[in-house]
Amino acid sequence: MxxxxxxxxxxxxxxxxxxxxxxxxxxxxxxxxxxxxxxxxxxxxxxxxxxxxxxxxxxxxxxxxxxxxxxxxxxxxxxxxxxxxxxxxxxxxxxxxxxxxxxxxxxxxxxxxxxxxxxxxxxxxxxxxxxxxxxxTDMQGFACRQCGRCCQVLDYRHELSAADYRHWQLLGRNDILERVATIRHGSRIVSYAVWVEPGTRRFSETCPWLLPAAPNHGSGRWLCRIHEVKPGICRQYPGTRKHAQMTGCAGFGD
Ligand code: SF4
The missing domain is CATH 3.90.580 (DNA Primase; Chain A)
Known part of the structure; x- marks a missing residue:
C-alpha cells in the first residue's frame, strides 16, 4: 500500500x-x-x-x-x-x-x-x-504541495484500520461510514474497503473527499474535506523520503 x-x-x-x-x-x-x-x-x-x-x-x-x-x-x-x-x-x-x-x-x-x-x-x-x-524518516525539507497525486493515484482501498472505523463511529460520522464497506467473517468484521458509493459495494472512481482548492482558478491544488479525521494511512503518507520518491510525491521538490 x-x-x-x-x-x-x-x-x-x-x-x-x-x-x-x-x-x-x-x-x-x-x-x-x-x-x-x-x-x-x-x-x-x-x-x-x-x-x-x-x-x-x-x-x-x-x-x-x-x-x-x-x-x-x-x-x-x-x-x-x-x-x-x-x-x-x-x-x-x-x-x-x-x-x-x-x-x-x-x-x-x-x-x-x-x-x-x-x-x-x-x-x-x-x-x-x-x-x-x-x-x-529523513523527512526534513518535506512540504506537501497539495498536488493531490497520492489521493488520486495510489491504491489504499484496503488499508483502513479498525481504529479509523471506531473513531468515526465514536464521532457519529455516518457521512464517512456510509462510504466504507465492511468485509465480515460470520458476524465479525475482518477488514474494510474505501471508498464506496453509499448504499452499494461499488468503489467510487475517485476519493469523494478530495476538492479543488480553488475550483474557478485552476490552481492545481487540492484539499481534503475530512482532513481532521482522515484515515491513518493518509495521515502517515509519505512515511519516509524513500517512500515519497518511490511513489512520485512532489513534497521534496526533486
Ligand atoms: S503527492 Fe505528496 S505533495 Fe502531492 S498531495 Fe500527496 S503528499 Fe502532498
Missing amino acids: QPACPCDLKGDTPLDGKEHVFLSMAEAIDAIRTDFYQYPPQRRLFMDLCPLILGPDITIADDPRCQCMWISRPGRTRKNRMLRITARELGHTLITALENAPPSTEVIAEICRKTFQTRAEVAGNDKGGKTGILIE
Whole structure:
C-alpha cells in the first residue's frame, strides 16, 4: 500500500515528531516486508542484502540476458549448485529467511539502513525497555504541495484500520461510514474497503473527499474535506523520503 494526503502542511511547516520512528524487531521485519512488496522488485537492493540475510557463503550474480540472477546453493554438487531466480522470487526468499530465522538486532539495523536508505540504529524502547531499531524518516525539507497525486493515484482501498472505523463511529460520522464497506467473517468484521458509493459495494472512481482548492482558478491544488479525521494511512503518507520518491510525491521538490 501507499496513500494519500492533500493536507494543510504548507511551505516549510516542520513535521514535528516524525523525524524518527522506533520499531520493535517484529515491526522492523514487517516494515521491511512492506517495502519489498509495495514497490516493483528492487533487484539491486535484494542482491545487496543477500549476504546479510542468507549468509556470507551465498554468491549471487546478475544475468542481463534473462533479466534474472543466479544464486548459489551451498552444499549442492557443482553441477546443480546455481539456481536461476527472478528479482521477485529473491525478495520473497529474503523475507521468508528473515521471518524464519531473524538475525541479530545489529544486522536488522543494517538491513533497515539499506532498505529505507536512511540512518537506523539499535535502540532501547523508553516505555518497555525492549530493544528495537530507531529509524530516521529523513523527512526534513518535506512540504506537501497539495498536488493531490497520492489521493488520486495510489491504491489504499484496503488499508483502513479498525481504529479509523471506531473513531468515526465514536464521532457519529455516518457521512464517512456510509462510504466504507465492511468485509465480515460470520458476524465479525475482518477488514474494510474505501471508498464506496453509499448504499452499494461499488468503489467510487475517485476519493469523494478530495476538492479543488480553488475550483474557478485552476490552481492545481487540492484539499481534503475530512482532513481532521482522515484515515491513518493518509495521515502517515509519505512515511519516509524513500517512500515519497518511490511513489512520485512532489513534497521534496526533486
Ligand atoms: S505533495 Fe505528496 S503528499 Fe502532498 S498531495 Fe502531492 S503527492 Fe500527496
